[in-house]
Amino acid sequence: MMLTHFPYVVTPPLTNCLESDVQAFLEANGRPKTLAHVQAVAEVCGQIARQYGLDERKCRAAGLLHDISAVIKPADMLHYVASHSLPVCEAEERYNFLLHQRMSRFVAEDHFGMTDSAVLSAIECHTTLYANATPYDMALFIADKLAWDQQGIPPYDEAVRHALDHSLEAACLAYMEDTMTSGRMLCPHTNWTLAYDWLTQKP
Numbered sequence: 001m002m003l004t005h006f007p008y009v010v011t012p013p014l015t016n017c018l019e020s021d022v023q024a025f026l027e028a029n030g031r032p033k034t035l036a037h038v039q040a041v042a043e044v045c046g047q048i049a050r051q052y053g054l055d056e057r058k059c060r061a062a063g064l065l066h067d068i069s070a071v072i073k074p075a076d077m078l079h080y081v082a083s084h085s086l087p088v089c090e091a092e093e094r095y096n097f098l099l100h101q102r103m104s105r106f107v108a109e110d111h112f113g114m115t116d117s118a119v120l121s122a123i124e125c126h127t128t129l130y131a132n133a134t135p136y137d138m139a140l141f142i143a144d145k146l147a148w149d150q151q152g153i154p155p156y157d158e159a160v161r162h163a164l165d166h167s168l169e170a171a172c173l174a175y176m177e178d179t180m181t182s183g184r185m186l187c188p189h190t191n192w193t194l195a196y197d198w199l200t201q202k203p
């Protein structure tokens with residue numbers, strides 16, 4: 001089990017109800033803010049699912065699990081990925097927390113038994129997106145940004161909501177452009193750059 005690599009992570013027994021299992025896990029590991037965030041993201045992702053005819057159950061599950069690796073220290077994420085000979089890009093090397101999207105996929109799969117490839121893919125790219133993103137990838141990417149984990153309304157809120165009336169692609173692009181022009185971008189992740197190029201070149 002991958003979580004045995006992190007002895008400080010508490011693993012309450014699973015009940016097969018994802019909602020309660022995620023809640024118990026995050027509470028047991030002292031992450032009430034992450035719990036409130038993932039519940040909000042699941043809600044928004046469910047709304048996007050209804051708007052775009054996606055499977056609401058998958059969108060909610062992706063929302064609940066997307067930040068599940070918040071219980072792992074960022075430096076340990078880097079060590080885990082490097083010790084498994086997995087590639088690490090410059091942005092992940094400099095800002096280890098960027099690895100949390102990939103680590104959350106591992107935890108979702110390995111600990112919570114998530115097998116749905118649409119859900120796992122969405123979790124794995126929820127911070128950066130990737131080129132050829134699926135509607136599930138884009139739905140979670142947007143939901144995570146609209147239900148952000150900081151105080152107040154995000155600066156891009158109106159632009160992203162407006163774009164979401166047009167398409168998932170437009171909403172992703174609106175968020176990315178705002179991030180790049182506002183100076184919030186720490187270091188462009190390889191997948192982010194590829195996703196941006198893909199979105200801007202789409203007909």
Ligand SMILES: [Fe+2]
Binds near residue numbers: 067126127
């Ligand atoms: Fe995240």
Ligand SMILES: [Fe+2]
Binds near residue numbers: 041066067144
């Ligand atoms: Fe998040």
